[in-house]
Amino acid sequence: MCGICGFISKRNISLDLLNQMNDTMIHRGPDDRGADILQGDDGYHIGMAHRRLSIIDLSPKGHQPMYSPDRRVTVVFNGEIYNYMELRDILSPYPFVSTSDTEVIIAGYLKWGIDFLDHIHGMFAIALYDRKKAMFYLIRDRIGKKPLYYWYQNDELFFASELKPIMECPWFPKKINNQILSRYLFQRYINAPESIFENVRKVEPGMYISCFMNGNLEISGKKYWDINEVYHRESENEVHNFHEAKEGLKERLSNSVKKRLVADVPIGCLLSGGIDSSLITAVAQSLSEQPLKTFTIGFSDPDYNEAQYAKEIASYLGTDHTELYIDESEMIAQVRSIPQYYDEPFADSSQIPTMLVSRLVREKATVCLSGDGGDEFFCGYRNYELVQKAQRLDKLGAAAYEIGRLSLGGTALNSLYPAPMRKIAGNRDRETQAQLNPDRMLYLAKQMVAKHENQDNLSCQYPWESKYQVKNWVLRSMLLDMETALPEDMLCKVDRGAMKYSVETRNPLLDTNVMEYSFRIPQKYKFYRGIEKKYILKQLAYDYIPRKMLERPKKGFSVPLAKWLKGPLREQLTAYGNSDFLKRQDIFDHAFTGRLIHTYVNDCLPAEIQDANIVRFIWGFFVFQQWYEKYIKT
Numbered sequence: 001m002c003g004i005c006g007f008i009s010k011r012n013i014s015l016d017l018l019n020q021m022n023d024t025m026i027h028r029g030p031d032d033r034g035a036d037i038l039q040g041d042d043g044y045h046i047g048m049a050h051r052r053l054s055i056i057d058l059s060p061k062g063h064q065p066m067y068s069p070d071r072r073v074t075v076v077f078n079g080e081i082y083n084y085m086e087l088r089d090i091l092s093p094y095p096f097v098s099t100s101d102t103e104v105i106i107a108g109y110l111k112w113g114i115d116f117l118d119h120i121h122g123m124f125a126i127a128l129y130d131r132k133k134a135m136f137y138l139i140r141d142r143i144g145k146k147p148l149y150y151w152y153q154n155d156e157l158f159f160a161s162e163l164k165p166i167m168e169c170p171w172f173p174k175k176i177n178n179q180i181l182s183r184y185l186f187q188r189y190i191n192a193p194e195s196i197f198e199n200v201r202k203v204e205p206g207m208y209i210s211c212f213m214n215g216n217l218e219i220s221g222k223k224y225w226d227i228n229e230v231y232h233r234e235s236e237n238e239v240h241n242f243h244e245a246k247e248g249l250k251e252r253l254s255n256s257v258k259k260r261l262v263a264d265v266p267i268g269c270l271l272s273g274g275i276d277s278s279l280i281t282a283v284a285q286s287l288s289e290q291p292l293k294t295f296t297i298g299f300s301d302p303d304y305n306e307a308q309y310a311k312e313i314a315s316y317l318g319t320d321h322t323e324l325y326i327d328e329s330e331m332i333a334q335v336r337s338i339p340q341y342y343d344e345p346f347a348d349s350s351q352i353p354t355m356l357v358s359r360l361v362r363e364k365a366t367v368c369l370s371g372d373g374g375d376e377f378f379c380g381y382r383n384y385e386l387v388q389k390a391q392r393l394d395k396l397g398a399a400a401y402e403i404g405r406l407s408l409g410g411t412a413l414n415s416l417y418p419a420p421m422r423k424i425a426g427n428r429d430r431e432t433q434a435q436l437n438p439d440r441m442l443y444l445a446k447q448m449v450a451k452h453e454n455q456d457n458l459s460c461q462y463p464w465e466s467k468y469q470v471k472n473w474v475l476r477s478m479l480l481d482m483e484t485a486l487p488e489d490m491l492c493k494v495d496r497g498a499m500k501y502s503v504e505t506r507n508p509l510l511d512t513n514v515m516e517y518s519f520r521i522p523q524k525y526k527f528y529r530g531i532e533k534k535y536i537l538k539q540l541a542y543d544y545i546p547r548k549m550l551e552r553p554k555k556g557f558s559v560p561l562a563k564w565l566k567g568p569l570r571e572q573l574t575a576y577g578n579s580d581f582l583k584r585q586d587i588f589d590h591a592f593t594g595r596l597i598h599t600y601v602n603d604c605l606p607a608e609i610q611d612a613n614i615v616r617f618i619w620g621f622f623v624f625q626q627w628y629e630k631y632i633k634t
Helices: 015-023 084-090 102-118 163-167 178-187 227-235 242-259 275-287 307-317 328-335 351-362 374-378 383-392 394-404 419-426 439-448 473-483 485-499 512-518 535-541 561-565 570-576 579-585 590-601 614-631
Strands: 002-009 032-039 045-052 073-081 122-130 135-140 149-152 157-160 200-202 207-214 216-223 267-270 293-299 320-326 367-369 504-506
Touching (some): 002 073, 002 122, 002 163, 015 032, 032 073, 073 102, 102 122, 149 163, 157 163, 178 614, 227 473, 242 275, 242 512, 267 275, 267 351, 275 367, 293 307, 328 351, 351 485, 374 485, 374 535, 394 419, 439 614, 570 614, 590 614
Parallel strands (some): 267 293, 267 367, 293 320, 367 504
Antiparallel strands (some): 032 045, 073 122, 135 207, 149 157, 149 200, 207 216
16 A cells, blocks of 8 residues: 556656655655656656555565566556465566565566456556556556546656645646536545546546557557446356355455455454444454454444444454544544545545544554445445335336426426425436436536536536446446445545555455455345345354344444534635635636525525535535645635
């Protein structure tokens, strides 16, 4: 777990600038740093830099950039390759000089070329330069656990694990990508390949970018692992016996956890007391000869607290458990650090407890296992119940839509429908039906953003559901979440929050073999009888932990945003929502947004936009303005 950055350019860029870029990510790698500028053909200079958090092979032999013996191949790498020991045996003719998994990347590339990606399993962002072929690759892992940005302009490319190194470039134009702002406010994150800046892209999960230096820099991208393709391939071989499916999952998950318990530094588990983290902890403890370190944070407010459940499970499993109860002032202090560590706008407020639990982990461990991925791959979110109901009512909605187009005395009949009926009747777009259609939310997201000349805003939702070619809306919604919210919200939240405190998180449920096997498990074993979500994962957890300890409503990491925004953050929010400031900023619709903020903080929202979720938009706006104040405003 580290940070990487660099460039391809014909400019004579100094090593000092490269080191300056690299050092903006010291939190990602406090143990070592390396940087080099290589001379390529046709006048190109290739800068490659690395900040190291030492996990495997703590010796200087793991230093990066790392080179092949003949210096043909150079690599900087962020992440972990979990099957590197098996690959070492296969690649044994290669003259390994370390026990680092980075060397396996070089050896694998020399044997298989870019197809080495079919052989490695793990979480990674890789930059690889092949001097002989004048080729440079930017590579992101299958599900997008590790971030990777790039800026390509005027025959020049910069790349980095975060945006901060790219922003260090003196000629980088900080032009905000206005077309994604409505979607950001609606979704609370920015989905790949887009970023907050016009000319900066994110490498998509399961993709690599090829850069060929042939007089001009030629760039192309290719998917080497695609959720949709993998789902259809694997689901053709479904496991129809429940016991067989459960045992197959158990075997793969156990192997996944075992590989993630390998490190040369202390390891622990995040334990919230929910199904996913409890299962991962139980499997890990069953494989460990010593009590495993587990960590949880608690809140004094019982509406948000689950620490007592985690403590009960830790006691049952016999782990070395650490819990910390945090107060409101500690959480608000974290709010101020969001722009520094989430260096593009990111407004999933559970980032705050994520940072706090990572701080706790760092006191005793450098690596921790988490349960991320269980909800998306095994049908855990509450929203899936609503999606199921919407599909059941779709024929009624279609009829109501046609009837609603008629008028009575000059009044459209659909205007007389109650709100739930209007929602069902209006959900006619086949490309977004499984995302439902929260009209008030869409209205707010669109109205808050100023319209610029030639601005073509992206849809707030993701209008591509037909590509999945599945009739079941819940399954369609799960596949969409795997491609969007999982990598760019859930995994981004954990990556940035943990790396703030130089902690590596590992996700056993997102092992390649576990993900692919999950597609062989019929949907009826995940959403049992359309009533019990995450059924097969729960049944597996009950093999380790008594059912009564796990059967309770899910809470998740939540924080009292409304209380904060109208309390300790009110003055700051009011300043951000000042109409004159918004007019000068020219990003948000100054009249609408200024009025929205004013009425929100004074508890007088107009009836047409009153909604329990209004706080999500206010928080997204607040986080954006904090980011803007740090990186754009001078």
